[in-house]
Amino acid sequence: MRICIFGAGAIGGYLGAKLALAGADVSLVARGAHLAAMQSRGLTLIEDGREVRVPVRASAEPADLGPQDQVILALKAHSVPAVVPQVARMLGPDTTLVSAVNGLPWWYFHRHGGALEGTRLDSVDPGGQQWQQFGPDRVLGCVVYPAADVPEPGVIRHIEGRRFSLGEPSGAISDRALALSAALTAAGLKAPVRPRLRDEIWVKLWGNLSFNPISALTQATLDVLCTDPGTRGVARAMMLEAEAIALRLGVKFPVDVERRIDGGAAVGAHRTSMLQDLEAGRPMEIDALVGSVAEVGRLVGVATPTIATVLALVRLRAKVAGLA
Template identity: 80%
Template sequence: MRICIFGAGAIGGYLGAKLAGAGADVSLVARGPHLEAIRSRGLTLIEDGQETTHRIRASDDPAELGPQDYVVVTLKAHSVPPVVGRMAPLLGAGSTVVSGVNGVPWWYFHKIGGPLEGTRLQSVDPGDVQWNGIGPDRVLGCVVYPAAEVSEPGVVRHIEGNRFSLGEPDGSKSDRALALSAALSAAGLKAPVRPKLRDEIWVKLWGNLSFNPISALTHATLDVLCTDPGTRAVARAMMLEAQVIAEKLGVTFPVDVERRIDGGAAVGAHRTSMLQDLEAGRPMEIDALVGSVQELGRLTQSPTPVIDTILALVRQRAQTAAAGL
């Protein structure tokens, strides 16, 4: 089984190092100083206070790596469409693309059934680049739970979590899903195959939709924005709007809004990924986490006044940040 991690940053690097440690045939697509460090010194993983270094084949040219059984995409959502063409050398006739990207996935309406079957989301796949270039039949869904960071080029520090939930768009327990689950489990990771992965997508999205943009606008950490009465109320309102949309799409939430917000508070003084990106001068995942929910609101005829307001504000914040303000 050949597995390529496309986007070997924090999460991709963590996954690649765990697979390499278990003897898997894994390769990495990376870039810049991180790639050079991996090539010269190997990929180092710091986990539970222990440091291990793995020699892993890595390149910024997918053509050097050849066709793969699985291509695990761990890029930020907005970074995927521009590199779809570069993925082509990795994709053979039987290759599976594992979509480990935050937010509403571009393949969401593939094999969902009902009147929205086959709907394409322009907020996350403008111009249908992924739908046409990868093809939804190749896709195996994945909800990523671990937190990690690249502490320096070639070094990934694991923070918490080790679950990568997998799921077919049609909910089946396919051979390809079970085979990847077994490979991830052999690497010491939790990799359940879920019949209703979209439910998990929404539970994670619930927090990302609200906590991320609020933190980018206020610079508050999770413990603060989830307990301050004002920002907690805004997050709750956004989540309730999203819940109406999701339930119209057949999603069942295993927890209520208050428990989900309390779970965010329990994480502590954590800076969300959107806030980290803002502070580092990187593009923020606005459309995948917030714009996509607005688009789904329009598709399901569900009003989203609070989501619309926060989306407008965080988009403007992105513009001012791009201007150096």
């Protein structure tokens, strides 16, 4: 099975390194200094106190890597629309596209059932590019749990977590999902195939929806914003609004809001990805993590006053910082 990881940053690079170490036929699409470093000396993985250099096949041009069985899309959500034509060139008739992107996915309402079946989310798929050029039938969903970073070009440092939950939009336990699960498991990762992946999407999104923009607005780490009474209250209000939306869509939550916030506090002095992007002068995942929830709220008729307020503030924060 030929696997290509499109976007070999922290998470994509971690996946690529683990698969390559396990002997999988894996290639990576990257760019800039990170790509140059991988091409000249391989990909260095720092994990469990050890450092190992992994030879990898990497290119900026998907056409150089040939046809693939599985393409794992591991980019920030706002980066995807610009590379849709490049990704599409890697997709043969039977290629699976694994959507390892944060936030509500563009394919969310594919095989969902009900009145919103087939609805396209403009906040994460402007103009329906991904729906039209990729096609939702080839998508396999993925919820990413590991944390990693890129301390320097060509180096991936694993911080915590090894689980990549997989799931078909239809909820079926498919051969392609099981094949990818087996490859990831052989690489030392956890890759359960879930019949209700959307439940996990929302539980993770609960935190991303609230913690990320609050941290960008306040510059507070998770332990602080989850325990300060004011910001904890804002996060709670945002989560309750999101929960009301998700319940309308048939989602089942295995934990309640208070436990989810306590889980964020337990992570400690962690700077969210949105805060890290703001500090580094990179565009933030505002629409995928916050705007998409507001959009779905409108679709199902659930008011989101707190989400709308925080969304307006963080969008202005990005504009003032020159990132929008």
